[in-house]
Amino acid sequence: MKSIIASVGMALLACAGSVPAQAADTYPAKPVRMVIPLAAGSAVDKAVRIVVQKMSEDLGQPFVVENIPGSSGLIGADKVAKAAPDGYTLGGFNDSILTMIPHIYPNMPWHPLKDFDPVSLVATVEWGLVAPADSPYKTAADFIADARANPGRINYSSGGNGSPQHIAMALFAKKAGLDIVHVPYKGATPGAVAVAGKEVQAGFQGLGTVAGLIQGGKVKLLAVSTKEPLAQFPGVPTVDTSGLPGFFFDSWATIVAPHGTPRPIVDRLHQSVVKALAAADVKAQLAPLGMTLRGIGPDEFGAATRGNFDLYRQLIHDGNIQSN
Incomplete structure (x- = not known):
């Protein structure tokens, strides 16, 4: 009797183990919801939209x-955290x-x-210090000098408390010894528009x-926070060489799933990301x-x-960075 029970138990385990693999074979069988917890037009929003559009061609579902x-x-x-872990709700996160x-x-x-x-970690988003187009600042050093001369009087925008724009500028200010005022907006795009509209003097974006x-x-790009200048923005120096040596910052565009999503589905999604990133039209859209x-x-x-x-x-x- 024990051997029969054991055999049945092993068979059930084998069937259970095959369910995720079978699900991956037919996945996706319906449209996939991609939640981007960020404002439309942000760098991550743009990257994820471009990539999943190509993924839909590969996977056969929108x-x-x-x-x-x-x-x-x-x-x-x-x-996303509270969605069913079945591969039909994903997150496009920074x-x-x-x-x-x-x-x-x-x-x-x-x-x-x-x-x-x-x-999948889809892409690294490169960053830079920006100011209004008619700002007197020409370099990161100009901004630092003005902020040091006017403590508590220079404002910068972000996409919200705890956003990467907030963190980047707070770390920048800490390293440069600046007392500048954080003005949070509801998303990276509104924060960038605030710079263009001269509501603030600068922003890290x-x-x-x-x-x-x-x-x-x-807007005017004063400097990029990469280790080397970027070909997409010729003539723009790095923060490291034009005002604040040793300061670098970037962020990620990623795709995540609710915890417990079957690994075969996760792998299938990642493989589709890789395929999308290899496509010439995707590269052409993301490069600029x-x-x-x-x-x-x-x-x-x-x-x-x-x-x-x-x-x-x-x-x-x-850095004593806080939510307010």
Whole structure:
């Protein structure tokens, strides 16, 4: 009798183990909801939209993109965390949601390392210091000098408390010894528009968010926070060489799934991301946005998230960066 029970038990386990694989074979069988907890027009929004449009061609189902901005991504991310882990609700996140804001907001309804499964680190978003087009600032050094001469009188915009724009400029100010005033907006795009509209004197922004404003002559790119100048923005120096040595900053455009999503589905999605990033038309659309294409898989992406989670916890603590 024991052997019969054991045999039946093993058969049931085998069947159970095959369910995720079978699900992946037919996945996706219906449209996929892509929640972007950020304002439309942000660098991550643009990157994810471009990539999932190509993925829909590969996977044979449309991706329905839904922007749910607010509270630096907390609201939209909560929708993803609480969705069924079946591959039909995904998140298009920046790394602030996963590694930065958890150290600023207490009592969050989800945990970035426990409630999401990494799918793919799609791209690195390169960043820069921007000012209104007619600003007297010509370099990062000009901005630093003015801020030092006028403590508490220079304003900068961000996409919200705990957003990467907030974190980037707070770290910049800490390193440069500046006393500047944070003005949070409801998303990266409104924050960038605030710079163009001269509501604030400056901002640190993902270049994908402000590329159109730069090209349209609405904002001035003072410096990029990369280690080397970017070909997409000729003549623009790095922050490191034009005002604040040793300062570098970038962010991520990522795709995540609710925790517990079957690994075969996660792998299928990542493979589709890699295929999309290899497409010439996708490269052509992303290149002008100041992004470095990555296509990093679930395991390496997860390890990088855990590492940056600890890194930003220390940086935010040391910089006394708070939600207000």
